[in-house]
Amino acid sequence: MPDDHAAGGGATPADTRRRRIDAALRHSPLQPAFRAVAAARLAVLAYHGIDDPPTFAAQMARLARTARPVSLAAVEQAVRDRRPLPPRSVLVTFDDGDPSVLTHGLPVLRRHRIPAVAYVIAGLVGSDRPYWWSEAAFLARHGGSADGLPPGTAPDGVVRRLKQVPDTVRRRALQHLRDTARRQAPRTPQLTAAGLAELRTGGVAIGNHTVEHPCLDRCTPARARAEVEQAHHLLAGLLGEAPTSFAYPNGNLDPHAERALTDLGYRTAFLFDHRHDRRLPRNPLRISRLRVNADTGPHRFDTILSGLHPAVHRLRGGR
Numbered sequence: 001m002p003d004d005h006a007a008g009g010g011a012t013p014a015d016t017r018r019r020r021i022d023a024a025l026r027h028s029p030l031q032p033a034f035r036a037v038a039a040a041r042l043a044v045l046a047y048h049g050i051d052d053p054p055t056f057a058a059q060m061a062r063l064a065r066t067a068r069p070v071s072l073a074a075v076e077q078a079v080r081d082r083r084p085l086p087p088r089s090v091l092v093t094f095d096d097g098d099p100s101v102l103t104h105g106l107p108v109l110r111r112h113r114i115p116a117v118a119y120v121i122a123g124l125v126g127s128d129r130p131y132w133w134s135e136a137a138f139l140a141r142h143g144g145s146a147d148g149l150p151p152g153t154a155p156d157g158v159v160r161r162l163k164q165v166p167d168t169v170r171r172r173a174l175q176h177l178r179d180t181a182r183r184q185a186p187r188t189p190q191l192t193a194a195g196l197a198e199l200r201t202g203g204v205a206i207g208n209h210t211v212e213h214p215c216l217d218r219c220t221p222a223r224a225r226a227e228v229e230q231a232h233h234l235l236a237g238l239l240g241e242a243p244t245s246f247a248y249p250n251g252n253l254d255p256h257a258e259r260a261l262t263d264l265g266y267r268t269a270f271l272f273d274h275r276h277d278r279r280l281p282r283n284p285l286r287i288s289r290l291r292v293n294a295d296t297g298p299h300r301f302d303t304i305l306s307g308l309h310p311a312v313h314r315l316r317g318g319r
């Protein structure tokens with residue numbers, strides 16, 4: 001959760017410390033060595049929404065200058081032909097289909113001619129329903145309670161907990177939170193079918209990110225399969241073309257979902273493991289991605305691209 005759907009906020013002493021560490025890493029002698037290794041690998045960047053448009057614009061300008069942005073089609077072709085992508089290849093991806101990808105992301109991507117992929121939650125397209133984790137956090141902040149959630153659990157803790165329990169328990173808890181909170185979560189306009197079409201026209205492919213965004217490894221086998229299949233058919237109907245790429249919600253791999261992807265002929269599926277992959281991915285249904293936010297500063301952005309930040313993250317016990 002802290003890595004996936006991280007909350008924004010003002011600068012705290014911890015932020016200042018983090019920025020100092022980012023700058024030290026960026027200027028360390030390790031950075032050029034890591035950068036040289038990374039140039040021979042594939043970097044797939046996993047974003048969510050664009051909460052800081054100027055910083056995101058600076059990141060894309062940097063990519064356009066120093067890397068080789070590639071499309072999903074190019075990755076699929078590399079896999080099909082068994083031919084590695086060129087050095088310094090970067091694929092930009094966005095999870096959850098946040099409307100800011102259309103309003104703030106697309107103009108920047110177009111300006112720099114950077115192709116991308118948006119993995120959308122099929123059940124939310126055209127609706128005004130908030131993401132379930134935003135709703136749960138809101139309800140917890142407004143007095144909502146549920147079995148298995150100790151009273152006084154912080155909203156972030158509630159979401160973390162709901163990502164760990166069986167999915168049936170998560171759904172029940174979400175309903176209890178709705179029934180007990182003082183206020184209901186505000187409605188949130190999501191991307192529409194027209195918005196998806198606009199993204200595609202602008203060079204952003206649309207991928208499958210399930211119907212409801214449960215953690216698939218917390219679902220029953222039948223439910224995990226249904227999440228993949230139903231989202232596939234919903235998106236095929238909306239796009240007039242079946243999606244060929246998938247991203248695991250929260251990055252949680254699940255064998256039943258994977259089998260469904262194979263049966264549906266998916267060409268690629270993406271994790272959220274904060275790693276580079278090979279320029280010819282070893283397993284196209286388990287391609288690694290690097291976690292990055294639209295408000296990530298230039299020092300950290302550089303060390304994520306070089307693989308130094310992920311290496312330090314792993315040394316410190318991060319997944």
Ligand SMILES: [Zn+2]
Nearest residue numbers: 095096249250
């Ligand atoms: Zn997601």
